[in-house]
Amino acid sequence: MSLKIKANKKTQLFSLAFAVVLCIIVFFVIIKLINAEEKVSNYYFYLSGFIVLFIYIFVLAIVGFINLLKSIFNKDAGLFIDESGIFNNLGIINTYKLQWKDIVKVEVVQTKKYNIRFMLIKLVDNNKYLERKNFIQKYFLNKRIKRKGTPVAIYEIAITYNLDELAKFISSVRSRTL
Numbered sequence: 113m114s115l116k117i118k119a120n121k122k123t124q125l126f127s128l129a130f131a132v133v134l135c136i137i138v139f140f141v142i143i144k145l146i147n148a149e150e151k152v153s154n155y156y157f158y159l160s161g162f163i164v165l166f167i168y169i170f171v172l173a174i175v176g177f178i179n180l181l182k183s184i185f186n187k188d189a190g191l192f193i194d195e196s197g198i199f200n201n202l203g204i205i206n207t208y209k210l211q212w213k214d215i216v217k218v219e220v221v222q223t224k225k226y227n228i229r230f231m232l233i234k235l236v237d238n239n240k241y242l243e244r245k246n247f248i249q250k251y252f253l254n255k256r257i258k259r260k261g262t263p264v265a266i267y268e269i270a271i272t273y274n275l276d277e278l279a280k281f282i283s284s285v286r287s288r289t290l
Contacts (some may be wrong), residue, residue, distance in 0.1 A: 113194075113195070113252050113285060114192070114194035114195070115192070115193045115194075115195060115274060115281055116190060116191075116193075116275045117181055117190050117191040117192075117193075117271050117278070118189070118190045118271070118272050119189040119190045119191075119201075119202050119203075119270060119272075120269060120270055120271055121180070121183050121184060122268075122269050123269040123270065124176065124179060124183055125180060127176055128173065128176040128177055131169055131172050131173035131176050132173055134169050135166065135170050135173050137171045138162055138165050138166045138169060138174075139166055140270055141162055142159065142162045142163060142166060142267050142287075144195050145159050145162065146159070147163075152223050162251050163250055175204070179203045181201070181263075182204055183202075183203075183239060186201070188201050189201055189202065189232070190202065190271070191266065191271060191273075191278075193281065193282060193285060193288055194285075194287045195285070196209075196211070196212075196235050197209055197211040197212050197255050198210040198215075198233070198282065200222050200264065200266070202266065202270050202271070203270070204249075204255065206264075210233065210235070210241075210264065211245050211288050212263075212289045212290060213236075213288055213290070214235050214236050214237065214240065214241075215235060215236075215249045215282075216234040216235060216236055217232075217233075217234040218231065218232070218233050218234075218278055218282050218283050218286070219231070219232050219234075219276050219279070220279050223267065223274065224258055228268075228269075229267070229268040230266060230267040230268060230275070231265070231266045231278065231279055232260055232261070232262050232264065233262060233264035233265075233266070233282075234261065234262050234264075234267055235263070235264065236260055238257050238262060238263055240270075241261065241263055241264075242254070243254075266278075
């Protein structure tokens with residue numbers, strides 16, 4: 113029994129557009145600060161803060177653009193589940209094959225503040241899936257491990273499938289294979 117779920121390209125495009133618009137707004141704020149005739153108190157503090165914010169959003173926009181390109185031109189962009197495990201190919205950071213023996217728990221979580229739903233797949237050894245990653249991927253995956261306890265988080269908006277049904281399917285396939 114296998115399941116193939118496609119990546120949701122519409123939400124990736126929306127996220128990229130949002131990051132670009134935000135980047136443009138922050139850029140214009142920086143230009144406005146630089147060209148201001150009267151320097152406000154803490155001028156350099158505000159300017160450096162907006163420059164750091166711009167760089168951060170710009171990097172996120174680049175990552176989002178690369179992620180979008182990958183999902184558009186990669187026919188295998190998505191989530192594939194079969195008897196051997198789960199192949200997560202939803203993004204540039206999330207490419208890996210999870211074996212059933214490495215999965216401890218599957219749970220669907222919803223944030224209280226923003227109502228964002230995602231599925232966490234808890235692993236026996238998180239470091240096993242960090243070994244073959246480059247330093248940028250390791251950085252983002254380590255941040256996810258610190259926040260969520262696992263490098264594997266599948267967001268509902270990233271896929272074209274119901275998250276609760278997916279969690280039930282994964283749990284049932286996992287229990288049959290172990």
